[in-house]
Amino acid sequence: xxxxxxxxxxxxxxxxxxxxVVMRTAASFREINAxxxxxxxxxKGKSVVLFFxxxxxxxxxxxxxxxxxxxxDTFSLAKTGSSLQKGETLKDTALTLEAMNPDAIVIRHASSxxxxxxxxxxxxxxxxxxxxWHAHPTQALLDLFTLREVWGDELVGKTVVILGDIAHSxxxxxxxxxxPMLGARVRLCAPRTLLPKAxxxxxxEVFNDIDAAxxxxxxxxxxxxxxxxxxxxxxxxxxxxxxxxxLTTKRLSRAAPGVKVMHPGPINRGVEIASDLADxxxxxxxxQVSSGVAVRMAILYLHITRKEKGETS
Amino acid sequence: MTPPADLVVxxxxxxxxxxxxxxxxxxxxxxxxxxxxxxxxxxxxxxxDGQGLLLMPALTDAHTHLREPGQEWKEDIASGLAAAxxxxxxxxxxxxNTDPVNDNAAVTKLMLRRAAESWPNGPRLFPVGxxxxxxxxxxxxxxxxxxxxxxxxxxxxxxxxxxxxIFRRALEYAAxxxxxxxxxxxxxxxxxxxxxxxxxxxxxxxxxxxxxAEALQVARDILLAEYLRAPVHxxxxxxxxxxxxxxxxKKRGAPVTAETCPHYLLMxxxxxxxxxxxxxxxxxxxxDDDRAALIEALRDGVIDILATDHAPHAAHEKETxxxxxxxxxxxxxxxxxxxxxxxxxxxxxxxxxxxxFAWRPAEIFSLPVNRFAPGDPAxxxxxxxxxxxxxxxxxxxxKGKNTPLLGQSLTGRVVMTVVEGVVVHDLxxxxxx
Numbered sequence: 001x002x003x004x005x006x007x008x009x010x011x012x013x014x015x016x017x018x019x020x021v022v023m024r025t026a027a028s029f030r031e032i033n034a035x036x037x038x039x040x041x042x043x044k045g046k047s048v049v050l051f052f053x054x055x056x057x058x059x060x061x062x063x064x065x066x067x068x069x070x071x072x073d074t075f076s077l078a079k080t081g082s083s084l085q086k087g088e089t090l091k092d093t094a095l096t097l098e099a100m101n102p103d104a105i106v107i108r109h110a111s112s113x114x115x116x117x118x119x120x121x122x123x124x125x126x127x128x129x130x131x132x133w134h135a136h137p138t139q140a141l142l143d144l145f146t147l148r149e150v151w152g153d154e155l156v157g158k159t160v161v162i163l164g165d166i167a168h169s170x171x172x173x174x175x176x177x178x179x180p181m182l183g184a185r186v187r188l189c190a191p192r193t194l195l196p197k198a199x200x201x202x203x204x205e206v207f208n209d210i211d212a213a214x215x216x217x218x219x220x221x222x223x224x225x226x227x228x229x230x231x232x233x234x235x236x237x238x239x240x241x242x243x244x245x246x247l248t249t250k251r252l253s254r255a256a257p258g259v260k261v262m263h264p265g266p267i268n269r270g271v272e273i274a275s276d277l278a279d280x281x282x283x284x285x286x287x288q289v290s291s292g293v294a295v296r297m298a299i300l301y302l303h304i305t306r307k308e309k310g311e312t313s
Numbered sequence: 314m315t316p317p318a319d320l321v322v323x324x325x326x327x328x329x330x331x332x333x334x335x336x337x338x339x340x341x342x343x344x345x346x347x348x349x350x351x352x353x354x355x356x357x358x359x360x361x362d363g364q365g366l367l368l369m370p371a372l373t374d375a376h377t378h379l380r381e382p383g384q385e386w387k388e389d390i391a392s393g394l395a396a397a398x399x400x401x402x403x404x405x406x407x408x409x410n411t412d413p414v415n416d417n418a419a420v421t422k423l424m425l426r427r428a429a430e431s432w433p434n435g436p437r438l439f440p441v442g443x444x445x446x447x448x449x450x451x452x453x454x455x456x457x458x459x460x461x462x463x464x465x466x467x468x469x470x471x472x473x474x475x476x477x478x479i480f481r482r483a484l485e486y487a488a489x490x491x492x493x494x495x496x497x498x499x500x501x502x503x504x505x506x507x508x509x510x511x512x513x514x515x516x517x518x519x520x521x522x523x524x525x526a527e528a529l530q531v532a533r534d535i536l537l538a539e540y541l542r543a544p545v546h547x548x549x550x551x552x553x554x555x556x557x558x559x560x561x562x563k564k565r566g567a568p569v570t571a572e573t574c575p576h577y578l579l580m581x582x583x584x585x586x587x588x589x590x591x592x593x594x595x596x597x598x599x600x601d602d603d604r605a606a607l608i609e610a611l612r613d614g615v616i617d618i619l620a621t622d623h624a625p626h627a628a629h630e631k632e633t634x635x636x637x638x639x640x641x642x643x644x645x646x647x648x649x650x651x652x653x654x655x656x657x658x659x660x661x662x663x664x665x666x667x668x669x670f671a672w673r674p675a676e677i678f679s680l681p682v683n684r685f686a687p688g689d690p691a692x693x694x695x696x697x698x699x700x701x702x703x704x705x706x707x708x709x710x711x712k713g714k715n716t717p718l719l720g721q722s723l724t725g726r727v728v729m730t731v732v733e734g735v736v737v738h739d740l741x742x743x744x745x746x
């Protein structure tokens with residue numbers, strides 16, 4: 001099939017069939033990542049701009065590797081040292097990048113809606129690598145890919161707990177869209193200060209009590225806690241947070257047998273998740289990282305090779 | 314003896330009255346508004362055929378930002394008054410958050426001089442003086458000096474006074490001079506986010522401001538006004554919680570008046586979906602329940618007046634990610650036409666609009682107004698309730714094109730505005746015989 005979307009802004013734009021296409025494509029690329037020579041010429045001559053206006057090592061590296069393994073040329077534009085620090089508007093940056101004719105722009109930005117803003121102003125594909133608190137579609141897709149590798153394609157009947165700073169989490173918002181689409185039950189769990197006031201508008205169950213949330217859970221996705229939340233008056237301190245919400249072996253015993261543990265990284269050990277759990281056999285944290293490369297290869301491939309309506313090959 | 318009429322509108326309908334009327338004016342004043350007389354002749358008058366049109370007193374906008382001096386790239390007094398003339402306004406009050414701030418007579422006089430140079434025959438400009446020096450909320454502005462220079466009210470609009478001790482003293486001091494207008498917003502809670510806290514902000518991942526942040530300051534102001542017996546006018550009320558507080562206060566006889574704006578009556582925070590920065594405004598667009606409460610409050614007088622909170626910005630100040638965009642919606646050009654939608658739906662009457670957008674604001678701020686009694690200023694507008702027009706950037710006379718209505722079609726249009734007998738806006742209706 002021809003990929004129907006110019007951009008990937010959030011998972012909410014994807015149909016169930018689109019998601020299956022991404023999963024199938026990622027599975028085929030995963031095989032390349034296991035080869036001794038991890039490179040195919042699929043995107044030779046294509047260029048991908050990695051425009052990260054917010055600090056990021058993991059996601060940026062993941063996209064960089066994904067692009068290079070498909071033989072695309074990748075170019076980094078960071079906020080530090082760029083014209084963005086000199087007061088250039090996002091509109092002008094977008095138009096400047098557009099004038100250089102890239103095939104895709106991967107954007108990470110601190111403002112919710114920034115990827116959409118750029119996508120409306122450029123002709124090439126725009127891939128949202130995280131916009132403010134709004135969306136992080138490739139993270140949700142790689143989380144789904146990871147869970148399917150252990151559970152198989154069927155998510156109906158599974159319960160996934162998303163634990164931690166929901167209010168400020170684009171990962172949580174995207175997963176609240178994607179996992180229920182595949183039939184999973186999603187529970188959010190956080191202190192009230194780290195939930196949006198209208199959290200139920202996200203369409204999933206909301207818990208303030210971690211034990212109740214974990215009861216019978218099949219997977220627990222911990223979120224990173226930004227250390228500055230304490231200064232904003234949302235938390236007393238990290239120790240206090242850990243006392244109520246750190247995922248420990250004891251707490252996890254209420255979950256279903258074989259429960260899986262996930263984290264988008266980077267981890268604050270002993271804050272969001274006990275150190276031993278992060279390294280335990282049921283942790284999928286490193287599988288998420290490997291899935292990330294395959295999923296991002298799929299996303300770059302689908303968006304860069306798509307044909308405009310009426311265009312012939 | 315009565316002078317002969319020099320300006321006549323014939324065969325026009327008037328909100329709240331049956332049948333057709335003739336309005337006769339002379340030397341900038343109303344002579345009579347009387348039932349239409351097809352036989353009458355007016356050899357010395359400019360005669361306007363009012364058939365199919367509605368005659369209303371020209372409107373008073375108690376809340377605008379005209380940006381001059383200091384931010385003329387957004388708007389200036391000439392362009393702001395052009396928008397006012399086109400929108401059917403005869404009286405415009407402009408807020409003090411200019412650069413420099415309107416906290417002394419020199420700035421007030423500059424504003425009035427600009428108005429006189431650009432629109433010598435109106436719309437009339439009534440600057441609002443700063444309540445505190447530099448709008449900094451620390452020292453009282455020289456209110457007598459400002460009043461003498463021509464200010465009609467005092468306000469820290471945009472920079473509400475956080476320090477309740479200072480605000481109390483400002484209300485007391487101003488009580489014998491001119492009304493105080495307050496922008497009600499808690500100084501800390503979700504400040505300036507431009508998005509209502511609710512389901513929409515949760516989904517979009519935007520920091521939201523709850524209606525409670527507005528209601529808290531409304532409650533503060535009501536309590537102070539009652540305690541001090543000093544009047545306060547509550548600007549741009551946007552939510553049910555504030556409406557309920559005001560209704561209860563008025564029942565007790567508290568000296569408070571209140572306003573709301575067309576955008577709060579016509580839109581909700583659903584307009585933010587897609588991160589439309591044109592709909593970013595402070596206070597933010599609220600829920601449908603808030604909208605319903607405001608319409609009802611306007612009908613029964615809990616909310617006294619309509620005002621635009623006309624807040625023009627340049628294109629580049631809105632063409633940004635949502636959280637970087639400036640707050641504000643431009644409103645003078647479109648106010649009456651946009652509200653007409655509510656009249657068509659039967660949710661407001663044309664009389665409500667006349668009362669809330671012309672008579673009552675003039676009463677609160679002691680401004681000239683036309684009640685169609687002999688001797689009243691000949692300030693009126695003619696409105697074609699059937700004409701449809703598209704809100705294009707060209708159709709807006711304000712420099713600010715920042716309205717979510719851009720590209721939409723409105724039904725109802727101000728075709729003529731007259732201030733003291735002088736036509737200041739005329740879309741060129743054919744003259745009557």
